[in-house]
Amino acid sequence: MNIAITELRTKLINLLSKNFSEDDAAKITDYLVWAEMSGNKTQGIVKLTGTEPLQNIIPEHEIRVERETKLSQLINAGANPAPLVTQIATQIAIEKAKEHGFAIVGVHNIHTSNGAQAYYAEQIARNDLIGIVTTRSAAAVAVFGGIDPIFGTNPIGFSFPTHDDPIVFDTATSALTWYGLVVAKTRGESIPENVAIDTNGQPTTDPVEAMNGALLPFDRTYKGAGFGMVSELLAGPLVKATYGQVEGEWGSLLIAIDPNLLVDTNEFKDGSTDLLRKIKASRKADDVAGIRIPGESSANKRRQAEMSGFVEVDDAVYSQLWSD
Amino acid sequence: MNIAITELRTKLINLLSKNFSEDDAAKITDYLVWAEMSGNKTQGIVKLTGTEPLQNIIPEHEIRVERETKLSQLINAGANPAPLVTQIATQIAIEKAKEHGFAIVGVHNIHTSNGAQAYYAEQIARNDLIGIVTTRSAAAVAVFGGIDPIFGTNPIGFSFPTHDDPIVFDTATSALTWYGLVVAKTRGESIPENVAIDTNGQPTTDPVEAMNGALLPFDRTYKGAGFGMVSELLAGPLVKATYGQVEGEWGSLLIAIDPNLLVDTNEFKDGSTDLLRKIKASRKADDVAGIRIPGESSANKRRQAEMSGFVEVDDAVYSQLWSD
Numbered sequence: 001m002n003i004a005i006t007e008l009r010t011k012l013i014n015l016l017s018k019n020f021s022e023d024d025a026a027k028i029t030d031y032l033v034w035a036e037m038s039g040n041k042t043q044g045i046v047k048l049t050g051t052e053p054l055q056n057i058i059p060e061h062e063i064r065v066e067r068e069t070k071l072s073q074l075i076n077a078g079a080n081p082a083p084l085v086t087q088i089a090t091q092i093a094i095e096k097a098k099e100h101g102f103a104i105v106g107v108h109n110i111h112t113s114n115g116a117q118a119y120y121a122e123q124i125a126r127n128d129l130i131g132i133v134t135t136r137s138a139a140a141v142a143v144f145g146g147i148d149p150i151f152g153t154n155p156i157g158f159s160f161p162t163h164d165d166p167i168v169f170d171t172a173t174s175a176l177t178w179y180g181l182v183v184a185k186t187r188g189e190s191i192p193e194n195v196a197i198d199t200n201g202q203p204t205t206d207p208v209e210a211m212n213g214a215l216l217p218f219d220r221t222y223k224g225a226g227f228g229m230v231s232e233l234l235a236g237p238l239v240k241a242t243y244g245q246v247e248g249e250w251g252s253l254l255i256a257i258d259p260n261l262l263v264d265t266n267e268f269k270d271g272s273t274d275l276l277r278k279i280k281a282s283r284k285a286d287d288v289a290g291i292r293i294p295g296e297s298s299a300n301k302r303r304q305a306e307m308s309g310f311v312e313v314d315d316a317v318y319s320q321l322w323s324d
Numbered sequence: 325m326n327i328a329i330t331e332l333r334t335k336l337i338n339l340l341s342k343n344f345s346e347d348d349a350a351k352i353t354d355y356l357v358w359a360e361m362s363g364n365k366t367q368g369i370v371k372l373t374g375t376e377p378l379q380n381i382i383p384e385h386e387i388r389v390e391r392e393t394k395l396s397q398l399i400n401a402g403a404n405p406a407p408l409v410t411q412i413a414t415q416i417a418i419e420k421a422k423e424h425g426f427a428i429v430g431v432h433n434i435h436t437s438n439g440a441q442a443y444y445a446e447q448i449a450r451n452d453l454i455g456i457v458t459t460r461s462a463a464a465v466a467v468f469g470g471i472d473p474i475f476g477t478n479p480i481g482f483s484f485p486t487h488d489d490p491i492v493f494d495t496a497t498s499a500l501t502w503y504g505l506v507v508a509k510t511r512g513e514s515i516p517e518n519v520a521i522d523t524n525g526q527p528t529t530d531p532v533e534a535m536n537g538a539l540l541p542f543d544r545t546y547k548g549a550g551f552g553m554v555s556e557l558l559a560g561p562l563v564k565a566t567y568g569q570v571e572g573e574w575g576s577l578l579i580a581i582d583p584n585l586l587v588d589t590n591e592f593k594d595g596s597t598d599l600l601r602k603i604k605a606s607r608k609a610d611d612v613a614g615i616r617i618p619g620e621s622s623a624n625k626r627r628q629a630e631m632s633g634f635v636e637v638d639d640a641v642y643s644q645l646w647s648d
Binding site: 233245292 | 393396428474603608
């Protein structure tokens, strides 16, 4: 169904205010509306449904800063929801990098997933900074040559300012997301071939066997596993989160770099904007309609939603949340 | 042939001292001996042969610092050889990060390739810092859905300190390296299927057609192309190097981060060392002899060479350089 964005915001803030301060509820709402507007339905208001609805999370304690320097902050999230904590962490990274040229902010003990990591990366780039964002989740992915789950699905995102929308490249380092397994299981569907193995290391297209076994690295080689390992280290031991196992604390790392450390920011943006132009101007392969820049499609959807004032939300999710 | 490492060093310094100061010759030699000891023959003393031998490079001018802050330095390499300039840049990154917690050093106008990028990344991690190193080379790789060469083969490397050898993960973002094309062309051999396209975008296994056409991203999808784009931006416009085209200046970016900004360095090393243990302890797939950590194999080769005092070099390369 189509709903006015202002109405969706009000409904979400009402729902979230039962457990969270108005300010925190507004922050979580910002994230959820962004995900819906981006067309990223798996990371939007669906998070308010299911067995662990986001609005019912009872944090262990307030967010605590455990270490701080001019350039850095380590945050114990107190099991607050990731879309709240990671927004706060992003804001700190932006402020520190704007003042000192660089910032690194680590978060551990977050309650499950950041959702659409591109959200935080985009905010960094909208502030004329280069962003690197990664999250370590519960072990679900095999190492190259192995059959046990060791790494999380570990998304890595990079963002760059341009004269137009930021460039945001964000990808899971697994061949399928965990959510992809959940959806297939719920629907009783198979998963694609060559994305997962069962607990004996044999190829499987059964989502439950894959959950008990392991997903494969995104390219099925040591390269994809290498990027997964990088995320496991940056968002694991570097931020006091768990690593290499299923149970334990999730972690996130945010890095913000001012291009001005090396070149004038405007000159960098000239270059990034011009590189996009070169990419778009490439001759296309026969079977391709047009060349897309990472993040372009969701940015277009957000622009359309903003212009119309309306956003499409899933009927079933909406009626679960607001049926009365 | 087997040659004493001390003898190889002396021979290399002699050869390089004709054009470079003794100090610079020693630096280049350090790199070349490391590559030979690592078994990385395509990035070692073979660089002193061919149509553009490294020892004959005539730089345009001295290395110039064009911008500097506490955390950063932008270097115009004056077309000095990359294995010299990038070592100097690495040292600066290490010193700055040791003092301030973070450093970013950009280099443009380098003379061709850094060679084995793992060398610089490893040095950063040996100093208890986390390293990110990337290089933008001449356009040779298609964007996803495109058929023109836009990105370089753009290696990205990450390094992490442990209680033992550093973890060094370094990979080209293309499905084959440019050197892979050169070797196949020289030997009159085919290249593997599905790594390159000809100038009309059709699949080819002919290295010359691939040189005129384009290589594919390492995973043949938008993900690999995304990592290639990240390198093109970080080691292109961010360091005043060329981007998105064949001709122009190559660039490199080095980042060094002190883990101590977020956690005690020793605690980080406890975690990284333990993660390696978990990776190695994974049950293996049926067809796999053992699980290898990125960089492990070349580190073992270097250790063997150091213990024996001897290193294996290519007979043909040796006799070209020192036949008299």
